[in-house]
Amino acid sequence: MSEHILKATGRSVEGKGASRRLRRAASIPAIVYGGTAAPQPIQLDHEKIWLASQNEWFYASIISLDIDGKVESVLLRDMQRHPFKQIIMHLDFLRVDANQTLRAAVPLHFLNVEKSPAGKSADVVVTHELNEVTVSCLPKDLPEFIEVDLAKLAVGDIVHLSELKLPAGVELPELKLGKEHDVAVVIAKHGRVETEEAAVDTTEVPAVKAAKKDDK
The missing domain is CATH 2.170.120.20 (Ribosomal protein L25, C-terminal domain)
Structure with a gap:
């Protein structure tokens, strides 16, 4: 299994307004949750994560998430995309315990x-x-x-x-x-x-129409 490392920064300000400001600054608001630790809001560089998201491993591999120098093993659990722009709106990461299935x-x-x-x-x-x-x-x-x-x-x-x-x-x-x-x-x-089934269907249509015409 290859090691995949992503860098993130912790954030203290939450809410829709704060998330909008992050996106305007080309960052992605995200959350890390699970395990015994409390959920941690983070932010990631949009360009780097967008490039990573083009790879299959991003969705199905254990990721080493470096948050201000502290590395946690996580799995991507949810990604919210903009409906028509190439923008990642939010990410959810689940902490992984090496000893738990x-x-x-x-x-x-x-x-x-x-x-x-x-x-x-x-x-x-x-x-x-x-x-x-x-x-x-x-x-x-x-x-x-x-x-x-x-x-x-x-x-x-x-x-x-x-x-x-x-x-x-x-x-x-x-x-x-x-x-x-x-x-x-x-x-x-x-x-x-x-x-052959499609051919049978197309040949039946004119016959049905003809039958209906004769009934009039």
């Missing part, structure tokens, strides 16, 4: 689909039913992503949640809820089936 959403990386029998077939559609999964593990075991090797994927195959290869120490809580929660992650099916 946590839950986090981890992205899936799909590999080798173009080499698979399904990927080589022109009339086959490979759909990703999930792009991330929620895992349970200790902070040191949290993966930045989980690889799904589709090299052997054939037409008609379905890759289920239980078939994912997880790193050591990582579990999928969803699978403990019963077999019905072992959902599909990837499906490979013939694309022409959908095309």
Whole structure:
């Protein structure tokens, strides 16, 4: 697991007015909470955080947050964005205890689909039913992503949640809820089936219109 370090500064003034002033000064108001310590308001440099937010790790990795020289391990829990401007409005970070199991959403990386029998077939559609999964593990075991090797994927195959290869120490809580929660992650099916169904629908429309016209 790579180490990702972000720098922040503590802030003593809170409220909407203070947050607006921070944003005008190209800073992001944020909060760090959780654990035994009290919630701590902080501020971060918008440009640096915006660049960090373009990376996958920002959303699914343990972050070393340097607050005025004191480093805390945190996870991003919430991000508020401006509805149409490229501005991050607020961030929530959760403190992480190295000895306590946590839950986090981890992205899936799909590999080798173009080499698979399904990927080589022109009339086959490979759909990703999930792009991330929620895992349970200790902070040191949290993966930045989980690889799904589709090299052997054939037409008609379905890759289920239980078939994912997880790193050591990582579990999928969803699978403990019963077999019905072992959902599909990837499906490979013939694309022409959908095309034929669409063709049937379009040919029926004129016939229905003609029938209605004859009834008048």
